[in-house]
Amino acid sequence: MRYQGALFLLVFLPLVLLAYKLTPRRGRWCVLLLASYIFFFSISGKLLLWLILSTACMFACGMWLETVRRDGADAASKLAGEEKKAQKKKTDRALRGIVACGVILQIGTLLCLKYLGFFASNLNILLGKIGLGLQLPVFRFLLPIGISFYTLQAVSYLVDVYRGTVRADRNPFRLALYMSFFPGLMEGPIARYSDTAQSLYDGAPLTYRNLTFGVQRMVFGLFKKIVIADRLNIAVKEIFEHYDTHTGTVILLGAVLYTCQLYADFSGIMDMGIGIGEMFGVRMPENFRRPFFSKSISEFWTRWHITLGAWFRDYLYYPLSLSAPMKKLTARCRRRFGNRQAALITATLSLFCVWLCNGLWHGAAWSYLFFGMYHFFFIALANITEPLTGKLLARLHIPTESAPWRLFRILRTCLLVCIGELFFRAATLTDGLRMFGRIVTDFRLPTELSLGLDRHDVVLLAVAVLIVLLVSILGERGVDLRQRLAEKPLALRWGVYYTALLAVIFFGAYGTGYIPVDPMYAAF
Amino acid sequence: MKQKLKIPLRAVAFLAGLTLLLLAGSRLVVPKSNLLGGGMHNARASGYLSEQEHTVDILFLGDSVTYSSVSPMQLWEQYGCTSYVCSTPGQYIEESYRYLVDFCERQSPSLVVLEAGPLFRSSGWYIDFGRATYLKAEKLFPIFRYHNRWKSLSLRDLTGKISYEWKNPLKGFVPSYEEQPWTGGNSYMNPTDTPRLVREFNRFYFDKIVRFCRDRDIELQVFSAPSPVNWNYAKHLATDRLTEEYGIPYMDMNLHLQDVKIDWAHDTRDSGDHLNINGAKKTTAYLGAYLNGLGLLTDRRSDPAYANWNADLTTYIQTISRYGGGEAQPSATGS
Numbered sequence: 001m002r003y004q005g006a007l008f009l010l011v012f013l014p015l016v017l018l019a020y021k022l023t024p025r026r027g028r029w030c031v032l033l034l035a036s037y038i039f040f041f042s043i044s045g046k047l048l049l050w051l052i053l054s055t056a057c058m059f060a061c062g063m064w065l066e067t068v069r070r071d072g073a074d075a076a077s078k079l080a081g082e083e084k085k086a087q088k089k090k091t092d093r094a095l096r097g098i099v100a101c102g103v104i105l106q107i108g109t110l111l112c113l114k115y116l117g118f119f120a121s122n123l124n125i126l127l128g129k130i131g132l133g134l135q136l137p138v139f140r141f142l143l144p145i146g147i148s149f150y151t152l153q154a155v156s157y158l159v160d161v162y163r164g165t166v167r168a169d170r171n172p173f174r175l176a177l178y179m180s181f182f183p184g185l186m187e188g189p190i191a192r193y194s195d196t197a198q199s200l201y202d203g204a205p206l207t208y209r210n211l212t213f214g215v216q217r218m219v220f221g222l223f224k225k226i227v228i229a230d231r232l233n234i235a236v237k238e239i240f241e242h243y244d245t246h247t248g249t250v251i252l253l254g255a256v257l258y259t260c261q262l263y264a265d266f267s268g269i270m271d272m273g274i275g276i277g278e279m280f281g282v283r284m285p286e287n288f289r290r291p292f293f294s295k296s297i298s299e300f301w302t303r304w305h306i307t308l309g310a311w312f313r314d315y316l317y318y319p320l321s322l323s324a325p326m327k328k329l330t331a332r333c334r335r336r337f338g339n340r341q342a343a344l345i346t347a348t349l350s351l352f353c354v355w356l357c358n359g360l361w362h363g364a365a366w367s368y369l370f371f372g373m374y375h376f377f378f379i380a381l382a383n384i385t386e387p388l389t390g391k392l393l394a395r396l397h398i399p400t401e402s403a404p405w406r407l408f409r410i411l412r413t414c415l416l417v418c419i420g421e422l423f424f425r426a427a428t429l430t431d432g433l434r435m436f437g438r439i440v441t442d443f444r445l446p447t448e449l450s451l452g453l454d455r456h457d458v459v460l461l462a463v464a465v466l467i468v469l470l471v472s473i474l475g476e477r478g479v480d481l482r483q484r485l486a487e488k489p490l491a492l493r494w495g496v497y498y499t500a501l502l503a504v505i506f507f508g509a510y511g512t513g514y515i516p517v518d519p520m521y522a523a524f
Numbered sequence: 525m526k527q528k529l530k531i532p533l534r535a536v537a538f539l540a541g542l543t544l545l546l547l548a549g550s551r552l553v554v555p556k557s558n559l560l561g562g563g564m565h566n567a568r569a570s571g572y573l574s575e576q577e578h579t580v581d582i583l584f585l586g587d588s589v590t591y592s593s594v595s596p597m598q599l600w601e602q603y604g605c606t607s608y609v610c611s612t613p614g615q616y617i618e619e620s621y622r623y624l625v626d627f628c629e630r631q632s633p634s635l636v637v638l639e640a641g642p643l644f645r646s647s648g649w650y651i652d653f654g655r656a657t658y659l660k661a662e663k664l665f666p667i668f669r670y671h672n673r674w675k676s677l678s679l680r681d682l683t684g685k686i687s688y689e690w691k692n693p694l695k696g697f698v699p700s701y702e703e704q705p706w707t708g709g710n711s712y713m714n715p716t717d718t719p720r721l722v723r724e725f726n727r728f729y730f731d732k733i734v735r736f737c738r739d740r741d742i743e744l745q746v747f748s749a750p751s752p753v754n755w756n757y758a759k760h761l762a763t764d765r766l767t768e769e770y771g772i773p774y775m776d777m778n779l780h781l782q783d784v785k786i787d788w789a790h791d792t793r794d795s796g797d798h799l800n801i802n803g804a805k806k807t808t809a810y811l812g813a814y815l816n817g818l819g820l821l822t823d824r825r826s827d828p829a830y831a832n833w834n835a836d837l838t839t840y841i842q843t844i845s846r847y848g849g850g851e852a853q854p855s856a857t858g859s
Contacts, residue, residue: 006661006668007654042650208531456675494538498545506549506671511658512565513672 001042028203039182047144058154061102062168099162110151118364149188183273187521189287190307204281214279221271226508229265235451248442255422269519290472295409297378320350366429550667558688571692572608582607585620586639592798593749593807596695597840604823609696617642617729635743640763693839699801706788706796712752719762748776752796784810
């Protein structure tokens with residue numbers, strides 16, 4: 001079942017809405033859980049067991065943390081002075097042990113299922129190169145849908161319970177819903193328990209506003225996904241699969257088109273997911289905030305796949321930066337290089353770990369690792385050269401807030417992002433490097449260009465991208481389009497809804513003649 | 525109370541408006557001609573649309589194995605029966621059912637011959653179910669099938685006049701003169717005790733086909749054409765048991781290859797996947813004799829109402845003799 005498929009839109013979703021409506025408020029979360037498990041099973045079948053195991057482990061660890069914390073607090077309250085301190089230390093140690101166990105189990109499962117084959121095959125190459133006759137078995141497992149997303153949700157829950165920012169949930173089935181809520185199951189957003197859990201269990205009534213706002217967002221997502229992304233897929237596939245027959249300029253065009261496709265696909269599915277959540281009164285976190293208006297790579301990552309960036313920030317970057325070894329290193333560097341340099345060194349080290357994991361999270365392949373390192377390089381470079389850039393701009397009298405400078409920075413960021421996505425999409429890292437090589441050495445314009453799109457497709461794509469751009473510009477200016485639309489007369493509102501629906505139905509790249517394109521991030 | 529009713533009424537009004545728009549959109553994009561250039565999907569299989577109503581007695585359903593193996597004009601030549609092959613590449617059983625229903629809206633067949641291949645085609649239950657849902661939506665609102673015709677809309681589409689003028693002289697048959705031998709022999713039909721699974725979803729649609737035919741007094745016959753690549757004994761066994769369960773006759777030519785006189789060195793176009801014209805002539809002759817033996821064929825050759833079939837036979841003979849090699853393709857003009 002795919003979010004953009006007929007079965008989901010015409011059968012599954014209406015049935016879930018109906019069942020939700022007919023169920024008393026207290027039991028509505030059960031409807032959502034059942035629907036989520038059916039949705040999961042329809043895609044991954046028996047691999048549902050992995051999700052259940054992951055949920056069970058998360059529930060058990062959460063309850064254990066809660067019990068140890070409570071018992072520790074009880075014991076400490078009866079003690080005083082050094083004994084109390086010792087008891088607190090003992091409790092902290094136990095809590096750390098439990099959370100470590102829970103996190104290792106969650107991440108370990110992900111590592112085994114997703115990365116074991118990659119590590120084993122690369123180790124075999126290495127062992128072969130150094131002349132050892134040893135060959136490790138290479139296992140490839142079927143991955144349950146959304147494992148990379150729900151694993152991060154599970155880890156965030158455990159760490160939050162450990163930190164005491166949330167209370168452990170006493171109901172395993174409610175926790176199961178947090179892990180599996182179907183609108184975010186395939187591609188996220190990576191929700192936090194503290195943000196979404198309550199609205200999931202509330203069983204909010206289906207209101208007119210929620211339904212209309214939800215449908216609006218869903219249709220806009222569908223527009224991005226099947227009108228733009230799936231149509232662009234035809235040209236992108238042609239360029240990336242036959243890059244050796246194209247000039248550097250066409251490959252660069254391919255990188256730009258792929259970036260547009262990925263954005264339209266991923267943000268489209270996000271819009272659909274968040275819109276569906278909205279219908280049930282569930283607020284899911286935003287994952288995109290007009291990323292192509294970013295003026296730097298680090299800003300880009302606060303606007304693109306926001307929940308992943310925030311997860312790495314809260315559960316990897318900060319804990320790493322504040323860890324005892326890192327504090328020691330900072331102190332040493334401070335003595336040797338001074339305050340600023342010391343902070344820069346430790347921040348860069350933590351950033352390196354974050355981007356290594358970010359690259360790996362996307363997939364078990366060298367191209368993804370390279371993708372992570374590529375972004376790390378530009379972010380670190382910007383951090384290191386920041387004082388120098390500031391001085392240079394001041395010396396050249398370039399006003400940093402002027403529109404041309406801002407535009408230059410936006411375009412520069414877009415170009416860097418597109419090149420990064422080229423490596424992300426290329427079949428292998430070698431292919432990515434070859435394609436990049438062509439971009440910087442072959443500047444010929446193609447004499448004729450046929451990328452599987454006719455002139456109608458090109459005009460349609462141009463108009464559709466302009467619409468998305470216009471909506472983004474308005475969003476960037478703080479205009480709440482949906483609220484504005486809601487204030488207009490009924491006839492105008494319905495006119496807009498009908499136009500949007502018919503545009504999706506008429507101009508969508510679906511049905512005969514098109515290969516269905518699964519949501520792209522679902523593969524990660 | 526008024527306030528309570530306001531929202532449901534609004535929803536109904538909105539959906540009614542959307543339905544009207546979808547119907548209008550469907551009317552706009554539905555092909556106004558059955559020529560390939562007219563935008564109709566599977567124009568070959570839909571060529572029956574231009575046949576005179578209630579004149580085609582036999583409908584063949586199935587996948588590419590069927591349209592490569594059965595020549596309706598040969599059946600006309602030999603037995604005087606009128607038939608059409610509504611088979612499409614990789615046809616799913618729910619598509620077979622859809623073709624049956626659509627065909628019966630214009631024709632009154634006395635016999636439906638279903639090739640067994642679609643019984644085993646499945647992409648997983650939810651994809652099958654999704655496809656069936658989409659097929660249903662396409663039937664209700666053809667805009668879902670023909671939406672891509674926005675690229676080629678013309679004034680004719682605005683006037684909305686539909687005329688199916690292309691007559692398919694091959695009646696859905698797709699001959700090929702290619703020869704690529706099958707060298708695996710007949711071992712693909714070595715007996716086994718384990719039948720291939722017929723999924724519940726496929727059984728459901730097979731059941732619908734059976735009930736549809738019974739409700740309309742249409743004879744149903746299941747058959748399997750020779751195809752070592754697509755067929756085996758496990759599938760034969762499953763089909764045999766299924767048809768026996770429903771009391772429907774089943775004939776598997778793969779078990780009678782000597783009687784059919786199949787020569788795998790010369791009768792297949794792609795190493796045992798599909799038959800070529802040589803193989804098709806043999807299987808059609810065998811199938812014709814079998815159906816005639818069951819008394820299921822009606823000779824219409826002396827009926828003046830069917831005189832155009834003789835004219836079609838002349839065109840058919842010219843058409844298949846024109847293609848010395850490759851696969852005969854109906855052109856945009858239908859010739």
